[in-house]
Amino acid sequence: MIGTVEQPFAAGIQGRVLVFCHDSLRYKLGLAKSQPVTTEFLWPLRAPLSSLPGLGPRLSALMAKLVGGESVRDVLFHLPVEFIDRRLTPSLAEARPTQAATLRVEVVRHEDPARKGQPWRVVVTDGTGFAEVVLFHAARLSQFPVGAKLIIAGKLDQFQDRLVMTHPDQVANIAQENMFPWIEPVWPLTAGITPRTMRKAALGALERLPDFPEWQDKTILAKRGWPGFGTALHALHAPKTVPDRKPRERLAYDELLARQIAFALVRGRRRRLAGRSMAGDRRLQAVALRKFGFEPTRGQLQALAEIDADMAAPHRMRRLLQGDVGSGKTLVALLACLRAVEAGAQAAVMAPTEILAQQHFATFKKLSPVPVALLTGSVKASVRREILAGVKDGSIPILIGTHAIFQKSVEFHDLGLAVIDEQHRFGVDQRLALGAKGDTADLLVMTATPIPRTLLLTHWAEMDISRITEKPKGRQKITTTMHRVSDLPKVEAAIARAIASGGRVYWVCPLVSESETLDITATELRFAELQRKFGAAVTMAHGKMNNIARDTALREFAEGTRQILVATTVIEVGVDVPEANVMVIEHAERFGLAQLHQLRGRVGRGAAKSFCLLLHDDKIGETARKRLSVLRDTEDGFLISDEDFRLRGAGEFLGTKQSGLPGYRLADPEEDGDLLIMARQDAVMTLQRDPRLEGPRGQALRVLLNLFDQRDAIETVNAG
Numbered sequence: 223m224i225g226t227v228e229q230p231f232a233a234g235i236q237g238r239v240l241v242f243c244h245d246s247l248r249y250k251l252g253l254a255k256s257q258p259v260t261t262e263f264l265w266p267l268r269a270p271l272s273s274l275p276g277l278g279p280r281l282s283a284l285m286a287k288l289v290g291g292e293s294v295r296d297v298l299f300h301l302p303v304e305f306i307d308r309r310l311t312p313s314l315a316e317a318r319p320t321q322a323a324t325l326r327v328e329v330v331r332h333e334d335p336a337r338k339g340q341p342w343r344v345v346v347t348d349g350t351g352f353a354e355v356v357l358f359h360a361a362r363l364s365q366f367p368v369g370a371k372l373i374i375a376g377k378l379d380q381f382q383d384r385l386v387m388t389h390p391d392q393v394a395n396i397a398q399e400n401m402f403p404w405i406e407p408v409w410p411l412t413a414g415i416t417p418r419t420m421r422k423a424a425l426g427a428l429e430r431l432p433d434f435p436e437w438q439d440k441t442i443l444a445k446r447g448w449p450g451f452g453t454a455l456h457a458l459h460a461p462k463t464v465p466d467r468k469p470r471e472r473l474a475y476d477e478l479l480a481r482q483i484a485f486a487l488v489r490g491r492r493r494r495l496a497g498r499s500m501a502g503d504r505r506l507q508a509v510a511l512r513k514f515g516f517e518p519t520r521g522q523l524q525a526l527a528e529i530d531a532d533m534a535a536p537h538r539m540r541r542l543l544q545g546d547v548g549s550g551k552t553l554v555a556l557l558a559c560l561r562a563v564e565a566g567a568q569a570a571v572m573a574p575t576e577i578l579a580q581q582h583f584a585t586f587k588k589l590s591p592v593p594v595a596l597l598t599g600s601v602k603a604s605v606r607r608e609i610l611a612g613v614k615d616g617s618i619p620i621l622i623g624t625h626a627i628f629q630k631s632v633e634f635h636d637l638g639l640a641v642i643d644e645q646h647r648f649g650v651d652q653r654l655a656l657g658a659k660g661d662t663a664d665l666l667v668m669t670a671t672p673i674p675r676t677l678l679l680t681h682w683a684e685m686d687i688s689r690i691t692e693k694p695k696g697r698q699k700i701t702t703t704m705h706r707v708s709d710l711p712k713v714e715a716a717i718a719r720a721i722a723s724g725g726r727v728y729w730v731c732p733l734v735s736e737s738e739t740l741d742i743t744a745t746e747l748r749f750a751e752l753q754r755k756f757g758a759a760v761t762m763a764h765g766k767m768n769n770i771a772r773d774t775a776l777r778e779f780a781e782g783t784r785q786i787l788v789a790t791t792v793i794e795v796g797v798d799v800p801e802a803n804v805m806v807i808e809h810a811e812r813f814g815l816a817q818l819h820q821l822r823g824r825v826g827r828g829a830a831k832s833f834c835l836l837l838h839d840d841k842i843g844e845t846a847r848k849r850l851s852v853l854r855d856t857e858d859g860f861l862i863s864d865e866d867f868r869l870r871g872a873g874e875f876l877g878t879k880q881s882g883l884p885g886y887r888l889a890d891p892e893e894d895g896d897l898l899i900m901a902r903q904d905a906v907m908t909l910q911r912d913p914r915l916e917g918p919r920g921q922a923l924r925v926l927l928n929l930f931d932q933r934d935a936i937e938t939v940n941a942g
Contacts, residue, residue: 264928266430267295274426276419284414285423290887295929297427298455299887301473302407305464308375308392309404314351319380324404325353325387326396329370332363341388346374353378353385362389371396375406391417405461424459431455437922438476439904448472474889475897480926481886482679482898482905484935489540489685490909497538498662500638502530502564507557509591514553521690522550528688529558529666533565533639539664544672545690546859547823548697551668552585554690555641558666563592563619567638571622576600576769577776578643581798583622590620597623597632600769641666671816672860674867679891679898691860698826700805702834702854713806713835714755720833721759721785726802728824729788732809748808749788756786764790791817800828810836810853811846815866818853867892 271282271292286292289300308324317323327346333354335342344355344366355374357363366372376390394402409420431452438448447468449457454469511518518526525543532539545551559569571586573579576598583596595609595618612618616635621627640663667685678687705713717727729752731745749762761775761784779787780799787802791813805825810818818836826832836850852865891898912920927935 263432264925266432267293267298267427267929269294269430271297271423274423276422276426281414281419284412285419288410288412288415294427294430297423298431298459300409300424301458301470301888302409304408305461306391306406306408307404307464308402308406314348314353314385316350317353317378317385319378319385321378322376323378324373324375324392324402326371326373327353329366329368329372331368332366346372351385353387354381355390356386356388358389365393373399373402405464407459407461428456428459435922435925437919437926438472438479439919442475442900442904446471448475451476470888471894471897474894475901476926477886477888477930478891478894478898478901479904480930480932482901483908483923484927484932486905486909487935490913494537497536497664498565498567498638499536500533500562500565500567500664502561504561504564506560506564506591510556510560510589513589513591516694518553519550519690519692519694521545521692522554522694525554525688525690526557528686529554530561532686533558533561533664538662539639539666540685541665541688542667542669542673542678542685543688543690544669546672546693547670547820548693548827549690550694551690552582553589555582555643555666555668556586556589559586559620559639559641560590560592562639562664565638567636568613568616568618568634569620569639569641570627570634570637571620571641571643572627573622573624573643576624577772579622579624580773582643585798586620586622592619593617594620594622597621597626599624599626601626637663639664639666641668643668643670671820672863674864675895675899677867679902698803698828698830698832700822700826700832700834700857702822702836702857704810704836704838704850704854706840707809707837708840710837713837714752716833716835717786717804717806718756720804721756724801725785725804725830726779726782726799727786727804727806728802728821729786729806730808730821731788731790732812745788745790752786752788759784760786760788762788791821798827799824801830803828803830803832805832805834806837807834808837809839810850811838811842815849815853815862816859818850819857819859819862822853822857 271277271285271289271294272279274294274297277285282292285297289296291299306322308322310322311324311326312318312321314325314327317325325346325348327348330345330347330352333343333345342357342360342363344357344363346353346355346366355366357366373392373394373396374387374390375392376387379386379388392403392406403421406417407421407424409417409424411417411420434451436443436450442448448454449469449472451472454472457465457469458473525545529539529541529543532541543551543554555571559571562569571579571582573582579596579598583594586594593612595612597606597609601609609618609621610631610633613621614633614635621632621634626632642665672689717729720727729748731748745762745764749760753760761778763772763775763779767775775784775787778784779802782801802825805822807813807818807821813821822834825834836853838846838850842850849865852862856862889897908919908923909915911917915921915923924936
């Protein structure tokens with residue numbers, strides 16, 4: 223039985239609550255067989271922070287910012303980062319300076335400061351010796367009444383001939399020894415939230431924990447030796463001994479599994495969305511392949527087969543096509559577009575830059591047996607009107623462009639396939655805007671370089687994935703070498719030899735700062751220096767040049783009238799010059815590995831032997847040297863991508879300031895990669911056996927989804 227009920231949360235908020243039932247779960251929750259099981263037992267965890275002991279309005283607001291939420295559950299999900307073992311309890315006769323110790327003492331007397339600015343001193347004894355507790359705040363004297371028997375914990379120091387403990391970390395009456403935090407969790411804190419406040423809130427939150435049904439597979443629990451969910455939280459927030467990794471692993475896996483089940487359910491729902499079957503006859507594809515003149519690689523053929531199968535099915539395709547630099551993704555995209563045209567529909571290809579859009583247009587126009595149009599911001603008004611009319615009446619079956627395609631004035635006659643190149647450079651609103659132009663349009667996303675496995679499972683897990691791992695025949699191996707910037711004369715001599723033998727050279731200038739103006743200044747300075755040595759052989763391209771000047775520079779380089787192109791990363795994508803066989807990257811240590819690999823991919827496209835020269839600072843750090851060594855030693859973009867992600871983290875890889883992957887509370891997919899893969903496999907196998915989560919474990923997994931706020935997944939499983 224699946225349905226909903228209305229019930230106020232503890233905070234007084236009305237909310238819809240998932241209802242589900244299974245006999246074993248009813249028994250676990252203490253319900254009669256006829257009673258429906260609801261997530262009502264989760265309500266105590268949804269209660270506001272102010273319901274916890276010690277949290278009034280002011281502290282609740284501070285706590286909400288610290289734990290990233292406003293409910294009791296958010297306190298439980300704010301895990302300690304380390305633990306202090308206070309079980310060392312020497313006598314004062316045995317105690318040594320610099321020790322962190324816990325002492326059982328009796329307060330003998332208070333000694334007031336001799337003069338202003340000096341501390342109060344509390345003399346204590348345990349019968350074997352004396353020590354002093356040093357206090358700089360008079361308010362704390364109330365914790366040490368004369369004659370009181372206390373447990374105090376902190377660091378011991380030596381002052382003259384006396385042991386002293388300044389501002390003890392813990393003070394408790396000896397009668398409450400059973401409540402003393404012998405293993406003290408250390409939580410991340412913020413100004414205004416003390417360790418005492420955090421501990422009090424965490425213990426209060428633990429009291430709200432319900433008796434959860436077990437949603438994990440018994441085999442996994444036994445193999446890993448993991449405790450139950452509630453037991454794991456107790457082991458971390460109120461430990462009896464210093465916990466090992468098992469409680470944290472258990473909680474991390476729960477979060478990863480919830481997310482992977484949600485991704486799988488949402489992906490399944492998207493597959494069931496009404497789409498259209500676009501079954502072509504391969505007639506147009508065959509013409510394009512004949513014009514191409516080479517046999518596609520096995521990877522290209524496999525990717526195309528997967529795309530063709532998706533497009534032929536009566537659901538909407540949502541597929542990610544990833545491949546190494548130069549693996550031939552553009553050809554696969556063209557053949558997919560022609561498949562849509564064979565079925566009587568249109569296709570649109572969006573690129574993040576005008577240069578890349580022009581490159582795609584040149585390739586498509588050369589190979590396509592049907593009309594292709596290019597729509598960018600620099601297209602003349604008269605040409606633009608003709609293109610818009612052709613797209614609207616269907617006489618232009620394939621449209622390539624930049625953000626200009628997103629504009630409302632672009633109306634398709636029948637959009638069947640949307641291809642987005644370098645998805646991460648487009649905002650969500652822009653991607654949705656394209657999807658709105660074709661109610662049943664399939665979506666194919668291409669990436670410039672391989673995506674690390676962790677990101678695939680966390681940011682693209684709702685998409686089906688095609689991989690091209692091999693390069694087309696004719697691609698040359700690129701010899702990559704590392705050179706100090708002080709070796710510039712030797713590098714310039716090598717360039718002179720290269721252009722003398724008919725080669726062409728890219729010289730990419732360094733990232734000076736986040737200021738594009740400064741980057742361009744560095745480019746112009748390098749251009750001037752090289753021009754003094756090589757004269758008219760040198761040209762320049764950067765993002766601040768007007769389109770005509772930049773396109774002229776790129777065209778002259780491609781045609782061979784200029785042999786050296788000094789540029790910013792504007793040439794990272796979209797520039798295809800087979801004769802270019804040398805890539806110089808200045809201050810390569812300032813680039814990410816994936817970007818360096820992308821830049822290197824601009825050479826090695828012709829018959830000549832190719833080289834990539836990585837110029838680095840003379841005093842390069844060891845980490846930077848290791849990064850560049852990875853690029854020097856391999857051309858495997860998938861390996862480079864994973865290493866780049868490992869070294870830089872998700873924040874930099876995704877182009878954001880944050881560290882770690884956003885949206886995770888208990889898990890760190892960067893560190894928990896093995897658990898992430900295991901959760902992915904578990905989710906897939908579980909949904910294959912129980913697609914609607916109706917069995918005993920399935921019912922418990924619904925609780926897990928609710929606990930981690932996977933509402934889309936809950937709606938999906940309710941809708942069937």
